[in-house]
Amino acid sequence: MSDGDLRIGFVGCGGIGNHHLKVWESIPGAKVVAVCDNQPERAARAGEEHGAEVFTDMVEMLARADVEAVDICTPSGLHAEQGIAALESGRHVLVEKPIDIDLAKIDRLIDTADARNLKLSCIFQYRFSPEIQEARRQIQDGRLGRLLSCSTYVKWFRKQDYYSADAWRGTWALDGGCLANQGVHSLDQMTWMAGPVAEVEYAHIETVERDIEAETFGIAVVRFENGARGVVEGTTNCYPGFPTRTQIFGTKGSAEFDGNTVKSFKVEGEEIDLASSKPKDGDASSDPMALGLGGHAAQMLDFVQAIRTGRPVLCDGRSARVPVDCLNKIYRKAGVTGKIGA
Numbered sequence: 001m002s003d004g005d006l007r008i009g010f011v012g013c014g015g016i017g018n019h020h021l022k023v024w025e026s027i028p029g030a031k032v033v034a035v036c037d038n039q040p041e042r043a044a045r046a047g048e049e050h051g052a053e054v055f056t057d058m059v060e061m062l063a064r065a066d067v068e069a070v071d072i073c074t075p076s077g078l079h080a081e082q083g084i085a086a087l088e089s090g091r092h093v094l095v096e097k098p099i100d101i102d103l104a105k106i107d108r109l110i111d112t113a114d115a116r117n118l119k120l121s122c123i124f125q126y127r128f129s130p131e132i133q134e135a136r137r138q139i140q141d142g143r144l145g146r147l148l149s150c151s152t153y154v155k156w157f158r159k160q161d162y163y164s165a166d167a168w169r170g171t172w173a174l175d176g177g178c179l180a181n182q183g184v185h186s187l188d189q190m191t192w193m194a195g196p197v198a199e200v201e202y203a204h205i206e207t208v209e210r211d212i213e214a215e216t217f218g219i220a221v222v223r224f225e226n227g228a229r230g231v232v233e234g235t236t237n238c239y240p241g242f243p244t245r246t247q248i249f250g251t252k253g254s255a256e257f258d259g260n261t262v263k264s265f266k267v268e269g270e271e272i273d274l275a276s277s278k279p280k281d282g283d284a285s286s287d288p289m290a291l292g293l294g295g296h297a298a299q300m301l302d303f304v305q306a307i308r309t310g311r312p313v314l315c316d317g318r319s320a321r322v323p324v325d326c327l328n329k330i331y332r333k334a335g336v337t338g339k340i341g342a
């Protein structure tokens, strides 16, 4: 560690948390100095593996004066509350997706970051693929013409064991169902490409053959603010799990994406095709831990550099709110009446 390194306090040493901790080791200009998990053995193991001080309570970790930023990898419904506590103690915040599931809490999180002039970034690693960024630039420049449709499909497979292993999974308070957890990447890709959703015209959700509160299957028809329409279909019931698909077309052409890769990008009468020749960086359709880490590394570097230079982060709180707004509109249209988020 050098004197100029950004000192990070880390919260949530579970599945994705351990991926983050590995990736932080490779990020220049940053060092995890403290780790926290309310399961003491998880915190202890992470502290030993990464040479960091161990905490089981985030507030105690925040008392360590040299921590400049906090990385949060806890259950989704805790993100805003923990992010607000970290921001209020003067720390920048990086938080896993979704930024939270409760829109009112997300607004308080964004307001706190603004009021304190601190960075707030939410992990959406697919946005950090250069070819996905180029495709978005071209779409925003109007290369596909007037957008008519953008649809997204996430047909994945998770057994009951996956849900039973951690009590927060599939609960309305802390997670939501397949659209919120697995599907939020796809809702983000859809809305990052086609813009915010104005209205959900139809939605149906169902819990099928899994003992959880929230949905394992959901389908919706959406209208974007720009007038385009789209279909959202998500499930964790689909054996063996397919790659995700986001498909967009306008009056001049079409594009198709799978997570961080461009499968096709074609404009009528032009020779352009941005389709990737690279294999995809990881695919969690059947296995939650089969993740590529390239997008996370790029986003963590973006976070560190934004703090050091004062420039904006690429994925800030407001843009990470957009897919959660779409998710909440789907849930409301499907008849979910209670509170989403703790």
Ligand SMILES: NC(=O)c1ccc[n+]([C@@H]2O[C@H](COP(=O)([O-])OP(=O)(O)OC[C@H]3O[C@@H](n4cnc5c(N)ncnc54)[C@H](O)[C@@H]3O)[C@@H](O)[C@H]2O)c1
Pocket (backbone or CB within 6 Å): 011, 012, 013, 014, 015, 016, 017, 036, 037, 038, 039, 042, 056, 057, 058, 073, 074, 075, 076, 077, 078, 096, 097, 098, 123, 125, 166, 181, 291
């Ligand atoms: N970007 C991605 O592709 C990706 C992939 C997987 C998970 N995620 C997101 O990451 C988050 C965590 O998911 P996971 O699969 O790693 O879950 P997990 O259950 O494996 O890990 C969460 C960890 O947080 C700890 N924790 C819970 N409450 C805490 C508290 N109050 N204080 C400190 N620690 C606490 C738990 O003990 C656990 O170790 C979720 O929001 C999920 O949506 C993102």
